[in-house]
Amino acid sequence: MNNISHKITINFKQENRKISLDVPEGENILQHFEKSGEKLPFSCRNGCCTTCAVKIISGTIDQSQGIGLSKQMQSRGYGLLCIAIAIAQAELETQEDDEVYELQFGKYLGSIKNKAGNPFDI
Numbered sequence: 411m412n413n414i415s416h417k418i419t420i421n422f423k424q425e426n427r428k429i430s431l432d433v434p435e436g437e438n439i440l441q442h443f444e445k446s447g448e449k450l451p452f453s454c455r456n457g458c459c460t461t462c463a464v465k466i467i468s469g470t471i472d473q474s475q476g477i478g479l480s481k482q483m484q485s486r487g488y489g490l491l492c493i494a495i496a497i498a499q500a501e502l503e504t505q506e507d508d509e510v511y512e513l514q515f516g517k518y519l520g521s522i523k524n525k526a527g528n529p530f531d532i
């Protein structure tokens with residue numbers, strides 16, 4: 411049995427507090443915090459929507475199961491809590507609603523035009 415665990419600290423910006431837990435290696439970080447009674451932001455739980463996005467302040471998380479965050483966003487230090495697996499000590503910071511979604515998709519959504527024009531311009 412693997413008894414290794416890693417200290418994961420989450421700076422929960424929306425609630426202005428820091429939470430630290432020892433998460434067993436290989437365990438899902440969001441689920442472990444929830445089991446401990448900590449309700450963190452999430453929606454799809456499938457690595458797709460970015461509701462659970464965090465900024466990785468220090469350390470490392472395994473987020474190889476996620477498809478909702480581009481390699482470019484990952485290289486800028488963002489991660490998704492719902493698919494994050496504990497593999498080392500890490501400090502993470504929750505993001506404001508839609509902050510990461512806008513960074514990743516905003517430029518594309520803003521450029522979408524159809525031949526009939528924008529229905530919101532009426």
Ligand code: FES
Nearest residue numbers: 453455458459492
């Ligand atoms: S809850 Fe949707 S990406 Fe994590």
